[in-house]
Amino acid sequence: MCPLTRRNLLIGGSGLFLFSCGDSESYTAAKDCYPVTSRYIFHWGKNSSIVIDKNATNATYSLGGSVNELSWFETGVNAWANTLNEIGISVSFSTSSPDVKVYWLNSTQMLAKAGSSYVLGQATTEKEIYMLKGQDQTATTAVATHEFGHMLGIWSHSFDSNDLMYPYLNSTSLSNRDKRTLV
Structure with a gap:
């Protein structure tokens, strides 16, 4: 994960904070944004x-x-x-x-x-x-x-x-x- 800087912090339209690395390696791996919220994160987990x-x-x-x-x-x-x-x-x-x-x-x-x-x-x-x-x-x-x-x-x-x-x-x-x- 890349360091959190002001440039990397986005506030989405839904009010969720999105942490964005945006480098080419994470972009290709489809891991450029990680949702961070105090209420819910829906990752259902395996075998659900x-x-x-x-x-x-x-x-x-x-x-x-x-x-x-x-x-x-x-x-x-x-x-x-x-x-x-x-x-x-x-x-x-x-x-x-x-x-x-x-x-x-x-x-x-x-x-x-x-x-x-x-x-x-x-x-x-x-x-x-x-x-x-x-x-x-x-x-x-x-x-x-x-x-x-x-x-x-x-x-x-x-x-x-x-x-x-x-x-x-x-x-x-x-x-x-x-x-x-x-x-």
């Missing part, structure tokens, strides 16, 4: 199971996703399957005792939640994912993969526009660098 309620509702967010959106979301999460298998993590979908809840929001709700009308999804440290309804299959699947990456512990965004963990929707599939961030 993550249960996801992909259609959670509550008094504030009661819309739910369409059949297609739920299927596309599941496809996005499953993009991580091979990488997760390497570290002994399994994912299942159930409304019973979920570890992660997924809420589906319209554009007005997403604007209120995320503060921008351009946000397609958002992950929180409360183990919740907010997805924008009405997107096409490609966008919904890619955003699901990206947001679930945050749930897996990748709280920072990639600096490489070819990575799915880049903060903008440039890529629709996980790069090797995205995957190496976890293993």
